[in-house]
Amino acid sequence: MPVLYFVRHGETDFNVAQRLQGRSETHLNDRGRRQAQEYCGVLRDLFTRDGREPADYAYVSSPLVRARETMELLRKSLGLDPIYDIDARLAEIAYGTWEGLTLQEVEARDPGVLERRERDKWDFTAPGGESYRQVAARVAVWYATVTRDTVVVAHGGVARALMANFQILPDEAATHADILHGAIYVFVGGSVARYS
Numbered sequence: 001m002p003v004l005y006f007v008r009h010g011e012t013d014f015n016v017a018q019r020l021q022g023r024s025e026t027h028l029n030d031r032g033r034r035q036a037q038e039y040c041g042v043l044r045d046l047f048t049r050d051g052r053e054p055a056d057y058a059y060v061s062s063p064l065v066r067a068r069e070t071m072e073l074l075r076k077s078l079g080l081d082p083i084y085d086i087d088a089r090l091a092e093i094a095y096g097t098w099e100g101l102t103l104q105e106v107e108a109r110d111p112g113v114l115e116r117r118e119r120d121k122w123d124f125t126a127p128g129g130e131s132y133r134q135v136a137a138r139v140a141v142w143y144a145t146v147t148r149d150t151v152v153v154a155h156g157g158v159a160r161a162l163m164a165n166f167q168i169l170p171d172e173a174a175t176h177a178d179i180l181h182g183a184i185y186v187f188v189g190g191s192v193a194r195y196s
Contacts, residue, residue: 093157096128
């Protein structure tokens with residue numbers, strides 16, 4: 001089972017404002033760019049611990065700008081060329097008409113919707129969006145193609161899907177997992193460890 005070194009993209013202004021990003025194309029802010037540098041140091045330490053070099057791994061990113069910017073800063077800091085794989089199956093969960101809104105704005109538009117969402121977050125679908133179940137299905141199809149240890153830059157929703165797929169957390173519990181910026185999540189053998 002290949003090891004995944006999972007990196008959530010660096011912070012964006014949408015993160016600061018607590019806006020649902022989903023498929024929105026947002027750029028890293030200054031703090032997000034610094035976080036990409038921090039990821040590099042953590043990854044180097046993990047690679048050294050395992051007696052390996054940065055070039056020993058595959059690298060793949062979500063196609064969304066914030067993830068690609070993070071990957072490019074990370075690869076530059078690791079002394080690697082700018083070439084890496086991009087896979088659409090690693091895109092963030094789609095929030096449809098909710099994208100760009102805060103949860104308070106969502107609730108103001110549709111009173112009671114957040115309570116309905118919390119009752120079954122795994123299968124809840126925002127209008128025009130997708131459910132965590134759907135995200136987990138596409139991420140599982142992606143992981144089935146992974147043949148070597150890989151550094152992944154993607155999103156909180158993708159990390160939650162991996163936690164459910166690897167049965168680290170029950171499906172519904174995985175939807176509530178807090179995935180931090182500035183940390184590396186190492187998925188190996190059906191478990192996950194966080195390094196920061």
